Amino acid sequence: MSTPTSASRRPRRDAIENRADIIAAATDLFARDPHASVDAIARSAGLSRRALYGHFDDRDALVGAVVAIGAQRFNAIALTIDDADPRVALARLASLLWREAAHVQVAASIALDEAHVHDTADALAPVRRRVAAIVREGQDAGVLRTDVSAPTLARLVEETARAVITRMDASSSEARSLAVRAVLGIAGLSWTEAQALLAEHPDLLEEV
Template identity: 35%
Template sequence: MSTSAPRTRRRADAERSIARIVAAARERLSADPNASTEDIARAAGVGRMTLYGHFHDRTELVEAALTETLRAGEEVLRDVDLTGDPREVLRNLLGSSWTLVAESASLLAAADGVVPDSRLRELHEDPARRLEELLRRGQLEGVFRVDLPLPWLVSAIHYLLHGAASEVRAGRLPASDAAEIVTRTVESVVLPASGADRDE
């Protein structure tokens, strides 16, 4: 009898176990950024030994949860129409981005100081690239300012989004107003202060 079938079943069982653990990590860390591996294992319906059989430590598990969350978010952002007036596209992109950031604020807080900054930047490469392409098009069309470096504008928007999520969590920014405040703040950063920028 071939041994490939049992190996395939074991691999499938392991993949299902990993998926349950990552889903539980996303759920628990979104509710509490300080959730322990014990909490996550309990939510996943597995023992600690099973969890550590798939993930070396909590950092690795947090990164896996964040990676899956950003992958799901990327599917949403990929559907945003990037054609048309750059300013309107930016508003739509910010709206979708803010929803995703707000929903994953606790998970992002769990990753802060745990997942290396270089890895966090790598995980955000696709959203950053999409935003950079939009800003570049807006600059070429005379809609967005050209007096500041494009990478800096992308970074500034990234920090504004994540900073706003932290302010909401701290109770210093009303959640109901956050999306509009973020959009207006970003527009104040990327739109030319005067017609002079359009002529450069």
């Protein structure tokens, strides 16, 4: 049986639900308008501006919460990548992350733009570790470029992916393929090698 003290330390159910509604509304609005206002987000969540500020100190704090949720989804994807061939693993990771980001491209762009990328780096640590591991495996196997160190190459792959997500139109039918090819290209594959790899593994670009 809970005591008054223990009960008071637990957030009320409606408070938890309100916070979740605010984050969901912000995610939805940011996916369409990176400049969505606090007022618009509060209205979309069915709450007042004052109620929103009861959960988040300011708009940046709300953006941070949205980014954190998105990072969790990206990290979960990274943990599913287990292909033995580092080239396939890198292509699959790029493809799956692109597909996830394409659904909320504007929100993803906010998280990855220059103003927020450093803040999201820690949140995306599992993704970054997986990219670094794939790069090291690929260099050791001689299938990825070795003219730069593994940490540098991992960073180049990361920056390439970030540039593609923030600058390409996700509605383009070629966007996902181009994103994967860009990552493979910076990792050391020629366009013909990337083409052959994707032809050999058509599932990498299949829609689910």
